[in-house]
Amino acid sequence: MKIVTISGARPQFIKAGSVSREILRQADSGADIHQVIVHTGQHYDENMSDVFFEEMQIPKPDYFLGIGGKTHGAMTGQMIEKIEEILVQEKPNWVMVYGDTNSTLAGAIAASKLHIKIAHVEAGLRSFNMRMPEEVNRILTDRVSSLLFCPTQAALDNLANEGVEAWSPDANVVLSGDVMQDGAMFYRELAQKPPGLVISEDFVLCTIHRAENTDDPVRLANIVSALNDIAKEKQVVLPLHPRTKSILQASDYDTSNLTITDPVGYLNMVWLIDHCDLVMTDSGGLQKEAFFFEKPCITLRDETEWIELVDNGFNKLAGADKAKIIELYYGAEFNTDFTLSLYGGGLASECIVMELLSGCE
Structure with a gap:
């Protein structure tokens, strides 16, 4: 199984890094799974040098598109074009996208047009503020995804309220937990x-x-x-x-x-x-x-x-x-009982990769 992962900003790479480490762990254990990483270049970050990937123990991108610093329309359009070229060449089983950036939406649109299945990590999140570009991106990405990995019960409930079961006969919603907690535990x-x-x-x-x-x-x-x-x-x-x-x-x-x-x-x-x-x-x-x-x-x-x-x-x-x-x-009086399990307890990446593997059996 081949997965093409689309990221465009440092936070996305940190999230994807947790899943990448689990993919490598499963591959080392004999699972048929391989990842190709695409960096769109949406957010320029001087800290994202080769040293960044080495220190963070994240695989370096296989492709760098260098598309950033443009309007939403220009950026998203150019990303779709370049991502499409990569997908035609790589022929993946899945395209994995994270969160709610223009890179997320571009990856989802390019994959959907080529009839490649999409896995959306951080699906179902809603601010209910349509003036936020991120809200538009996450809603549209959810709509064309086949695997929707929800970090929380609230995200899962949002999708249920929106009628996710009617979107596509093969849409599958999974309460995975949050990969950010996996990363926080690793990087602490x-x-x-x-x-x-x-x-x-x-x-x-x-x-x-x-x-x-x-x-x-x-x-x-x-x-x-x-x-x-x-x-x-x-x-x-x-x-x-x-x-x-x-x-x-x-x-x-x-x-x-x-x-x-x-x-x-x-x-x-x-x-x-x-x-x-x-x-x-x-x-x-x-x-x-x-x-x-x-x-x-x-x-x-x-x-x-x-x-x-x-x-x-x-x-x-x-x-x-x-x-x-x-x-x-x-x-303010804050709750101090942090033992409450809200985000999966650091097992989200394992859940996501095992779900992808089981779906290809």
Whole structure:
């Protein structure tokens, strides 16, 4: 069995890395399974050198398309064209896609047009906000997939409510657990403190990257002001993308109390999550990683795909309301029973690969 895996950003490679290690483990045990990895180049990341793949123990891509920095339409269209050429050449049994990027959608469209079966990891997630490009990508990808690997029960319920059984006679929905938990458990032992960063014993880890926050001056001002006030009593470490950093520098926002740093590598980020007291973020992945490392989380968004974290009291939604952010920081009561199994307990990759193998028997 041959699988072509499509990825386009560092988080996708980290997720796919867990499944890749399981594929190699099964192949070493005699299973007939082989993987070809395609990197679309959607997100340029200077940290994704050969050293990145070696340190992260992830197989290097077999193809690099170099398609990034374009509009949604141009990027997705060019990816479809190039991925199609690869699929015609490789003739895989499955195309595997992850999450909700343009690379995800492009891989799904190219495969569906060639009648190649699609396995979607992180299927069924919904923010119910159709203004998010990611929401469009994940819905359309689910619609043409044959194997839908749901990380949570809520994701599985979303697909059931949408009538997944009527989409295709061979569509199969699997509650697999979350491959991000597999990765978090694997990389915890490899984590490294960010070099040169002076960090106190107690600190808050914060990230801001979503366009809904960084491109809205009012939302960004509210978030930064709240963080700056919090940082008067506890260190707030804020790794920032250069674009967001330049927006802050060009504004009148007071960031004098914040510990602002450049983006850090994944192993450095794992160390920060593992050692912080609290996570504040608008990232979907970091909300879950906070749970994996038993940290409370305040989410700087109006909604989240990971509703089970909110429902069970591990995560609080603050949006971009300064008063709400500060209120939650000082007064929120979080669930501290992190023994609750929400994401598969680190066995998602094994579930996914075994399901693929059983489907080819």
